[in-house]
Amino acid sequence: MAQVSQISPPAFSLKRVYTNWRYRVGLDPVSYLFRLAILVLLLLYFGVPVLWLFITPTKAHKQLTELPPLAFGNLQNVVDSWHRLMNYNNGIVMTWAWNSVWYVAFALTLCLVITIPAGYLLANVNIRGRKLLLWATLILMLLPSDAAVLPMYMELYLLRLINSPWAVILPAGFAPFAVYLTYTYYKTVMPRDIVDAAKVDGCSDLTMFWHIGLPLAQSVIAMLLFTQFAALWNGFFAASIFLESDRLKTLPVGIWVMAQQTGALNPNPSAYGKVLLLRPDMATISVITVLPVIIIFLLSQRFIVRAATAGAIQGE
Numbered sequence: 001m002a003q004v005s006q007i008s009p010p011a012f013s014l015k016r017v018y019t020n021w022r023y024r025v026g027l028d029p030v031s032y033l034f035r036l037a038i039l040v041l042l043l044l045y046f047g048v049p050v051l052w053l054f055i056t057p058t059k060a061h062k063q064l065t066e067l068p069p070l071a072f073g074n075l076q077n078v079v080d081s082w083h084r085l086m087n088y089n090n091g092i093v094m095t096w097a098w099n100s101v102w103y104v105a106f107a108l109t110l111c112l113v114i115t116i117p118a119g120y121l122l123a124n125v126n127i128r129g130r131k132l133l134l135w136a137t138l139i140l141m142l143l144p145s146d147a148a149v150l151p152m153y154m155e156l157y158l159l160r161l162i163n164s165p166w167a168v169i170l171p172a173g174f175a176p177f178a179v180y181l182t183y184t185y186y187k188t189v190m191p192r193d194i195v196d197a198a199k200v201d202g203c204s205d206l207t208m209f210w211h212i213g214l215p216l217a218q219s220v221i222a223m224l225l226f227t228q229f230a231a232l233w234n235g236f237f238a239a240s241i242f243l244e245s246d247r248l249k250t251l252p253v254g255i256w257v258m259a260q261q262t263g264a265l266n267p268n269p270s271a272y273g274k275v276l277l278l279r280p281d282m283a284t285i286s287v288i289t290v291l292p293v294i295i296i297f298l299l300s301q302r303f304i305v306r307a308a309t310a311g312a313i314q315g316e
Helices: 014-025 029-058 075-090 092-124 130-142 145-158 166-173 176-189 192-200 205-213 215-233 237-242 251-262 269-273 279-308
Strands: none
Touching: 029 075, 029 279, 075 092, 075 279, 092 130, 092 166, 092 176, 092 205, 092 215, 092 251, 130 176, 145 166, 145 237, 166 237, 176 215, 192 205, 205 215, 215 279, 237 251, 251 279
């Protein structure tokens, strides 16, 4: 009988392992480990403080110094913190929360109504002075926001809007970054072939914007929803200057007011004559303030991915 020769397995080779790794990952092991280490460090740098913030409300005031920073306390402490917040100044926290909600809702609507048509106009409609408007938008986008506070305050004062909700809502329509972002988006996503074909069919600029521009604006609207919502919701400087009455303030400004009046972060004897808020209470109200931004980010991210995979022309 003929002997069947057995094929021996290939010998172990570091070169073959390295080649397979480069083929599957696209990076050499050193670069891959270096990038992974960077990502882990960034995750720890930004993630640990957020995790600590969400854990802090579960601890009592003394446990903040007695327990480890990331140790979980008791959910009853969260309930106690909530009751103390509701007892502060006759429940003004809920007024601040409602102010933040409807201020941002009106301001965000105003921002989208102005920036989406403005960006589309600059990108697809040939008008006189278009380059000048683009340069002005770019310059205003690079201008520090603090530099516009004084002229904006004078303008609102002349219009008698200081210490009114409109002092926070109306300036939201002035968003050069959002206009320029919409402009660059339309220049990239909306092909010139569509514009030319629509004009040949007799579409006006308004009809073209309504039937073509808006359906293509899903991803930029989602991006603006997150960026502008985060900026408006977390806005502190304008609300602290333009709003003088405590009943008109927003949550970020309200947190600062509570920290100053109760001595929660910097205890002082004069603060203890009022309702005392503890440090876990400040963490609780901070978590409540952060949650809407996280929710809007998750929702916007889903729509951005969905809209970015849809091409303007079938087959693209």
